[in-house]
Amino acid sequence: MTHILHIDSSPRSARSHSRRMSQEFVERWKRVHPDDIVTYRDLGHDPVPHVDEPWIAAAYTAPELRTPELWEAIRMSDRLVDEFLAADLYVIGTPMYNFSVPSTLKAYIDQIVRPGRTFAVDAEDVDNPYKPLVLGKRMVVISARGGGGFGPGGQYEKMNYQTPYLAAVFGFIGVTDVTFIDVEYDEAGGKTLENAIAHARHQITQFTEGASHAVAP
Ligand SMILES: Cc1cc2nc3c(=O)[nH]c(=O)nc-3n(C[C@H](O)[C@H](O)[C@H](O)COP(=O)(O)O)c2cc1C
Structure with missing residues (x-):
């Protein structure tokens, strides 16, 4: 059984493409795996x-040395990390904002990338001190964009700080199996946007149906 952590980060509601497509992903997944669990964070x-x-003082103080005040300072972070670690598959809907992620998603990432919880530091291993602690998980990132051409070989690929950032930060804690599904051309609208949505839907179907063969019954 798979436990999905479904996260949306667009401030828009019905008009949000990332929100609609992440929801479609989870609905399709649930059709194939009705018993799987979904936790949702908006x-x-x-x-x-x-x-x-x-928060910083607490997160970088060894647990055995934390005062009650320090524990309190990271109580929310600990809850978010517990929720993150309980899942096997992350489905993240995100807009591209100024070539990267919205600050809401960045704030979340800062809360869960935690020494001793999602990565370890081995000071004695000078060449490779950081050890990922979140292993064996998968992630799907559905990114909505106003423009287009941010993908590999695209006109604006070099300005895409979102895909490499998310791959780097989640890879740092051990989530290296990340599939990126982009919905570009929100601003162009019309047929161009329709085609982009259809392409994303196709990728979602491929993932949800392809994965269904790989997952144990
Ligand atoms: C503050 C802000 C910054 C944005 N920055 C970019 C950008 O860098 N590149 C881009 O292609 N679109 C950009 N857009 C457009 C959004 O990515 C686009 O509207 C997308 O569909 C938003 O996601 P959503 O539909 O899930 O709300 C920006 C929009 C806003 C409001």
Whole structure:
């Protein structure tokens, strides 16, 4: 059985392409795997706080040395990490904002990329001190964009700081199996957008149906 953590980060509601397509992904997945569990987190409408000074002090203090105040400072972060670690498949809907992710998604990432929880630091291993702790998971990122050409070989590929950033930060904690599905051309609209949505739908179907053969009954 797969436990999906479904995360949306667009502040838009019905007009959001990333929200609609991430929902379609989960609905399609559930049709194939009705018993699978889905946990939903809506960063676009219910953002998590930015990390602050007490958070940093707590996260970088060894658990056995934390005061009750320090534990309190990372209580929310611990809950978010617990939720993240409980899932096997992450489905993230995100807009492209200024060539990267919206700040709501960045704030979430800052909350869950935690020493001792999602990565370890081995100071004695000087050449390779960071060890990923989130292993054996998969991720699908559905990214909506106003323009187009941010994919491989595209006109604006070099300005795409979103895909490489997400691959790097989630890879850092161990989530290296990441599939990116892009819905470009929100601003062009019309047939161009329709084609982009149809292409994304096709990729979603391929993933949900392809994965159905790989997952144990
Ligand atoms: C603050 C802001 C920044 C944006 N930056 C970009 C950008 O860098 N590249 C792009 O192609 N579109 C950009 N857009 C357009 C959105 O990516 C596009 O509308 C997308 O469909 C939003 O996702 P959603 O449909 O899930 O809400 C931006 C939109 C906003 C509001």
